[in-house]
Amino acid sequence: MFFKILLKYLIGYINVKIEGYSIERFMNKCVNNKILFWNIKREKSTIAYMNVGMKDFETLCNFAQDTQCQIQVQHKRGLPFVLQKYKKRKIFFIIILLIILCLVVLSRFVWNIQIEGLNKIKEAEISELLNSKGLKTGTLKDKIDKQKIINEIRLERRDIAWIGISVDGTNAVVKIVEAEAKPEIINEEDYCNIVATKDAQIVKISAQNGVPLVKEGDVVTKGSILIAGWMEGKYTGTRYVHAEGEVKAKVWYTKKERVELNQVVEQVTGNTEEKYKIKFNNFTINFFKTLSKFEKYDTIETCNELKIFSNFYLPIELIKIKNSEVIENQITYGTEEAKQIAIEKASQEIEKEVEANDEVLQKYINTYAENGYVEAEVTYEVLENIGTKEKIVFWKDEIYGRKKS
DSSP: OHHHHHHHHHHOEEEEEEESSOHHHHHHHHHHTTOOEEEEEEEETTEEEEEEEGGGHHHHHHHHHHTTOEEEEEEEESHHHHHHHTTTOHHHHHHHHHHHHHHHHHTTEEOEEEEEOOSSSOHHHHHHHHHHTTOOTTEEGGGOOHHHHHHHHHHHOTTEEEEEEEEETTEEEEEEEEOOOOOOOOOTTSOEEEEESSOEEEEEEEEEESEEOOOTTOEEOTTOEEEESEEEETTTEEEEOBOEEEEEEEEEEEEEEEEESEEEEEEEEEEEEEEEEEEETTEEEESOSSSOSSSSEEEEEEEEEEEEETTEEEEEEEEEEEEEEEEEEEEEOOHHHHHHHHHHHHHHHHHTTSOTTSEEEEEEEEEEEETTEEEEEEEEEEEEEOEEEEEOOBOSSEETTEEOO
């Protein structure tokens, strides 16, 4: 029944009003002659409304005359009536058909690629990688081998634990789970040394297992063995162990910062202007003659991709350009003020490297005033644990840094 009604819509149908004392007889006559009608509504015993196919309307009028009923046309619906309405507007109708045709063609391509789940990896890297694998804007959807792209990327990128690709409409969604960098875990059964993670001066060494190779006051470099994972016995010879212990040492962090006494800085005036341009794939149309009316300015571009539905993107981007006027101002610092600024900047850089649980023992500050600028050198002396375990690797004739006995 549904498909018959749909067919009637395509060939056109009419909503009519039937009025008379023989409506039941009229309807029975329609049924007996297999006239399709639907949406019957009775207003009174003598009035009814119904939909009937356009080609059956003439027959319906004959039945109404036979049963002494009157027919009035209420509405005309369906494709033939739409075509008749716009037959004098052929150009408009052709444009509509062309738009529909364009949308059908565009729907076969990918026009937008969303990358989700990135944290440490840059989006530009993944975009370039996907491009090299054949997934880029303007790609025919039938040509995208999703599984092949996934397999190749997982083989090439060890920092990606999982990747999934789905195509919905003209939108491709690439979901990524980054691989976490796992520190090397050394089992208690493995032989290992404790080595220095930084250049430092030893303050205290406490070895629970293994042999300390340095003492308080010694200066060590990064990678030096602090507690050895082997022990020499008079009768047993060399015995390898899993070194355990803590090594506290002084570590120095130094940063230099320079501040000019006379500086030219840019300030925003608050005056702005907006311009627009349209980008169709790689072709751009500008709606302005000059870049800006301002002599100096900062620019922010906002890109809006056009889409019909949530997943049907078009290869058209509307780009809004906002220019903010800036002017140059001369700023002059006093020597002491410039010193404080330089010290603060250097200190902030050092504090980015120092762990929160480390103890700052001393701060050393040196400042120099030259012609036109001030320079500050700041050094932090920090007490921290510099020991880390490093697995002993056995080679053919030697062990990490030492001959086998």
